[in-house]
Amino acid sequence: MKKLTLTDILVTVTIAFGFGVIYKLWGPLYYSVKPLGIHLDQLIYGMWFIAAIVAFAIVKKAGVAFLAELAASSGELIMGSEFGLEVLLYGALQGVGAELAFALFKYKSESVMVMALAGLFSGVASLLLDFFKGYIGELELWNLLLFIGLRLMGSIVLAGILGYAIARGIESTGVTASLHGGTKEDYDALER
């Protein structure tokens, strides 16, 4: 796998900080959905995993998902996150989750399925941290299942599928093409 160039890293960080702003706005939204009851907030939790997925879909290299998620959470922190330093820890782990999913497919596939899987893995990673940190293990069973179910469902839809759609949207503007340079046909055309 090729090393990350300055361009790759700058593009990744740019995407990450762009979503960092959305992450920051998501905090108040998350808390305002909370009082609606039965874990509806968990449904929108997945948005916090989207940077990794969009960044990977654009740059297509190893390490990008992790870097993006970590950078996005630092961006969120710098803007004054309601979660404090905690976001860095969550960001890192969620990034590792997404990275794992892409690694499983050798960083070759960018299908919507893989993106959904990456969202799912990030969701699982965030749950692991929650278990360690909070008292979630002591939730009553029905409650716990609902909690996990909604979080993972949100991860797949908001991070995986929405992330995929946004990446396609960006691709349609043609930037990704100039990021990745010419094809073999282009080089052949030079000889004509």
Next chain:
Amino acid sequence: METTRETWVHRVNPISKLGISVLLFVCLLFLHNPSILFYILILLLLNILLLSGQSIFRFSFFYYHFSLFLFQLARSMILFGQGENIWWQFGLIKISEESFYRGIHIGLRALSFALIGFFFILTTKPTRLFYSLMQSARLPYKVGYSLLSGVRLIPQLFNQFQQMRKAIIVRSGGSRVSAVEQMKLIMIPILAGNIRNAHRLAAAMEAKGFTEDKRTFYYSDDYSKRDVYYLLYAIFCFVIVSILSTYYPIFPIDNVMRL
């Protein structure tokens, strides 16, 4: 975030500050005594008041976080329904003594996490932090400078957002463009535009001779006695908190895990 007045904490090395904040953060993860948390919170508030250099105290911000705390409390009480001393029950939802204290604890802790983070960013310039991380934490230069330019991106994003809205108004010819349509016209072009700019910026930086090789730094990464003072100060605060919570506990329990 803008600070108006510099205090000695601003001049503590960013890495020391980050290290101590992380340490505090980890300690809090393993603390299960709500009284200690309560006192920590008070001290954090005092620190932010006196040392963050904010001239105007941001009341709105504290109200906001305090209301988050109440949410957490209410939510946790309902969620962690298990417990022997049931105070109130309605169908599947029950509130017990245990759930009440756990709720308080989680709420206090979330609030402390937020305040630690706030205190850190209010007293640290991102530029200095990334410069320090490159110099003594072996953060690759590529990543460091990318993050530096990323920080600059945040105010720029708001600018771009406004610029795009202006562009839409100008180009609308006076006809109304719906909010959804505006979002579509704004979101993707801003992202795509910034990716394109990032690519150009990378080209420009490399053209200016940027490499991973050895380099000098405009902002040096000094450590001084202040860093030690800061650590001592943190320990001192912790000792005060322990004493206070031993002699004047706020809550009748000292471990929410062992209820």
Next chain:
Amino acid sequence: MRSKDNIGITVKNLRLKYPGTSRKQFDKLSFRIEPGEKILIVGPSGGGKSTLLQLLSSIIPRSYSVPFKADELVLPTSTGVVFQDPDSQFCMNLVCEEVAFSLENNRVPADEMDRIILELLSTVGLRNFKEQPIRTLSGGQKQRLAIACLLASSPSYVFLDEPTAMVDEKGTKDIWESVQKVWDQQTVIIVEHKIHLVLPFIDRILLLDDKGQLVVFDKKEKVLRDYKEDLVRFGIWYEDSWKHYIDPLYPLHFESTTNMIESESYQVFRNKKPILTIKDMTIFHQEWIGIIGENGAGKSTLLEAIMGLLPTKGELLLENKVYKRLDRAVMMTLVFQNPEMQFLQPTVKKEIEYTLSLLGWEENAKKYRVEELLQQFSLDHVKDMPPYQLSLGQKKGLVIASCIAHRPSIVLADEPTFGQDALNTREILLALQELQKNGTTIIMVCHDQSLLDRVATRIYKMDQSTISENKSNREDCNKRVIL
């Protein structure tokens, strides 16, 4: 490194093609540049000048992977570039940090930096901006900063891509003078449309045509003497290029005395700070107002305020009525200084169509108008490309085309001709004048006094010092009416 940099530049049989385009940008391009030479590259907009500069400075393929091949390619290693686009060449927050970045790359000891930074900023006239965030600089100020950064990295090969396109007239002179002083020994390669100020500094001129073919590469005296026709044909600006056009432009004679725009004690704010105060201003129906002034004088701010895009205090009357923001867009349009901020659509053609579609133009009329504009602004061959892949001059042309497509009754244009070759400039001015003939009022910011003299009925001069004293910032130069 030195030794390698002493062998100059050799390009033999270069072929280059952007992915997704139908024709090669360069085909069989060959030339040689000796070390220490001062070269000027000229050619029409979209001819590939920026691309060539990127190739010579190794930005292609180091940062942009564009397919190309050459039989022989000898390129220098110690290079520095000032880019055409002022906005995406800075990576730091403050002005001083940006200059420091270049110094850091060159391993200048940290304790010497502050002194050097101040020196360099003085050279380019930014001494008072040391601690200012770069994003609050005006376009021309950014270009000056870019030159300071280049000075900081002291390369032996200097590449300048229209470094003064947005700089005011005095600043342009200053910059070229300092360039001459500091880069006496270096090899300097410059791309410029307006050549008269650089000419004294130049040894040879390289002329590219609109297809990226080499027309001539020779001593400047010879090119200026023997290739005049080609220079005119490819729209190169030089001292009196205007007189070569059959119908040179003159300000339109008009008789209207109806007030179009009228304001009194109008104050404009940015970030809650008053930037600009206009005591009183009256602009008549069908006038063409030229606005000239130093970088940072507030020209762009004035246009945005008239368009209703900035917070203001005081009243602005349009046709003696007060208009709300969205209603202003019915009659007015604004061409932004930076064209990239104004693109909303995925292709050039759709970009021009956008407003027409919103206004519900009938299909045939729309098609006809779009075709007309594509021809007029020579954008026909790029009509299906994404807007941002155009060259800078083409981008600016596109923005103007898409802003005036629906023939608004007031056109506010912020430096519409920067980065344009003479032919395109003329097309743009003609297109605007045609609107004017049919009753449109035009307000145009421009740094080129001689150009304004040809089209403007009145010229406002904006002056920074009067603004800072909160006095009226405008004075009528002269009311010119030419038959």
